Amino acid sequence: MAIETSRGKVIVLCHWDGCIKYGPDGVYYEGSTSEYFRVKQKTELNRLLDGLYKRFGLDKEKSKFVIWGKFPVLVQQSKLKYLLLPVVDDSSFAAMLDIPSNHPSITNVELFLEFKTTSDDVLDPNSCPNPSKRQRTDPNPSSEGCLKKALTFSSGVVSKPCLSSSLWLDDDHDMRFKDIDELKKAVDWYSMRARRKCVARETEKKDTYRFECVRTRCNWSLHAARVEGGQYGLVEITKYNATHTCSPVKSDFVADEIEGLVRLNPTLSVQELKKWWKEKLGYELQASAIREGKLEVIKRVYGDEEQSLRALPKLISVLQSSNEMVMDWRYEVFPNPNFASFSSLFWTFSQSVKGFQHCRPLVVVDTRDLYGNDDVSPRCSQFKLMIASGFDAANRYFPLAFAVTREVSVETWRWFLSRIREEVTQREGLCLISSPDKDIVTVVNEPGSQWKEHRFCLKGVCSQFCDVFGDELVRLVKKAGYSSQEREFDFYMNDMKEKRPEAWKWLNKIHPHQWALAHDNGGFRYGVMEIDTKALYAVFRDFRVAMSGVLVLMFDELREAFDESFTCSGESLNRGDVYTKPVMEKLEEFLRDYDAAAYVITPLEGDAFEVSRNKKWIVKLNESICTCGKFQGDKFPCVHALALCEKLRINPLKYVDECYTLERYHKTYSAGFSPVPEVSAWPEASGVPTLLTPKVEGKI
Ligand SMILES: [Zn+2]
Ligand SMILES: [Zn+2]
Known part of the structure; x- marks a missing residue:
């Protein structure tokens, strides 16, 4: 509908x-x-x-x-x-x-x-x-x-004890529920309304149930049992003490409980806090509730940006000493050298630097408001966040480096991009993908810039196109950009030329190899046409806390992502898998959807083969290329290469690029993070002045 x-x-x-x-x-x-x-x-x-x-x-x-x-x-x-x-x-x-x-x-x-x-x-x-x-x-x-149903059951039409189909728990204890799950839901809902936490406890007798308030010494309890001889697992309340002797919990109950612990050690992970909760309070709390509680405490600990900046140097020095964080400060010292106005902070973790050695030579950079997109954020930060990311073997973003900065300009991009080249990426031949932002373009084109190739996010090109020509013809830009063959690309460009010559002219000013897949000679993009900003910024979730808080929380996210990827890639390796899941799924899909036998194979000169069905393609296995453009673009066999392999009885996995192997994936995440000591043991940050936010400069 x-x-x-x-x-x-x-x-x-x-x-x-x-x-x-x-x-x-x-x-x-x-x-x-x-x-x-x-x-x-x-x-x-x-x-x-x-x-x-x-x-x-x-x-x-x-x-x-x-x-x-x-x-x-x-x-x-x-x-x-x-x-x-x-x-x-x-x-x-x-x-x-x-x-x-x-x-x-x-x-x-x-x-x-x-x-x-x-x-x-x-x-x-x-x-x-x-x-x-x-x-x-x-x-x-x-x-x-x-x-009708609800009315029938709750209006007394059926004789008491009445079956509660509304899952509502009354003080009246003559109630029956369809099954134990319905009763649990009723208790959960009641708990939330009463701002208490009532949980199921173990019972010795089969088919009997006991719920209690988690607060020690509170009298609230509820006993229930399955109705004997009853059908459908009906559950009846047998004893109910409906009065709490505890006081209602505050809405940030979780934050209150964990605050002391988090203040002592702000970098405790969600998993560690979850474990602590189970031991201390005797029941499991969902990771999401812990995460939210921790976020609340971090807000309390680091307060506003002013407070958070003062805490930043010490936090950085403990991350440097415990986890080899690499960073670069920029601040302007006041006449009184004990104070400085904060400008920018760049940071990366040695774990990312080590991991990047096993990633394909591709880096994505982007920037946004520290608190997310300006248009959805009710509260804007005065800082911008910059991010650089690689790709792991499973085609997911691999966070490399970050910066928080007062402003984004040619100057900041020059600083950020050169920090990445010097601190993070130790090799030549790198391709950079970014929006077609003029500041970034300026920096990358400067003499001495160490990027071999520069490609644009197609979404960025489309949005610039829209700004000039409206959204009517933008679909042609998208289609031309995504075409994997030159003649397809030409077709859409000609269409554009006919419909709107000035738009065609505008597009021609951008080198096609920077925005069109068919012209990505050398396959530097690995098929990546657009930056998925949601996934790119995943380690920052939607924190909306001041800067030190952002650092603490993203550290936990990053550590969790590393642990998880390391563990699951290890399991896959043990199972004997060679390539990562997305690649295998893609190949399986090809095999399922395409009938290799339907292709006619004709040997040509050298090691080239013509693969034909309704159309004709030319495949060169040894060079990993096909005229369809996908083989060299994605760096694993296209349908035509698969059909050829089938005919020649060659295992096509031979032609899957190294960058997709599980071994690479596992190595990417193998440098684990270390525990961070408690606040009392954090080293002093020597030589760093007291940092102030730019807006209070006038006070000094
Ligand atoms: Zn209670
Ligand atoms: Zn092909």
């Missing part, structure tokens, strides 16, 4: 009469009835509730909606998982309404409605409102669009 989205409005998809399930992607709703609402992005929860009461013809005094949101969280680069977010107030509702702007792949907001009566009145289930009669366009006219 096509949905028309208008500016500032959000499509809210409400489901009811179904159940909440958990799948590999997190929560989803099954067997529900759905309906769309369109609301402004800044809508108060009460307005939605008013709309819902009206929509279902229900009485506010006698009934209550319980609303859950399907809330996305990023688990890996660009992979989302959905959690259940209780929508209880304006801020949780606002978080839901912000989803489409934060995640462009999600076009609407999904809510799950549960319903509960608050009076003893017996409602007649037959009088249940039917939305299809009220709404002109019912998206699902065949289903019984009403809250």
